[in-house]
Amino acid sequence: MNFSNKAYNALKWIVITVLPATSVFVAALGYIYSWGNTDAIVATLNAIAVFLGATMHISSASYNKKEGE
Template identity: 35%
Template structure:
């Protein structure tokens, strides 16, 4: 599956900026407030972040390995 550029950029932003920030926020605030389930929430969120990062990486590799118009005309 090759993602379009807009969708790829959204996933990339989420993986690199939003989800790590949310994870850190939950970890710090959850422990300070004594929320029971903080560790489970962190493991789940981080696993989801890794999944999205993997999908974006695979899509980027497939996109970069596509022949360009100039390569096809040789």
């Protein structure tokens, strides 16, 4: 699976910046305000980040292999 440069850069920004920041933000507010299921929400955000990161890695490896030919 290959992404366009624009899609790859957008996905990279989401995986590296947005999802971790959102996860920490939810964890902090959940602790401060005693929200229920905060751990489940944080775990879900982190699982999404890891899944998208793995998808990006596959795309990057495929792209680099194609460029090497």
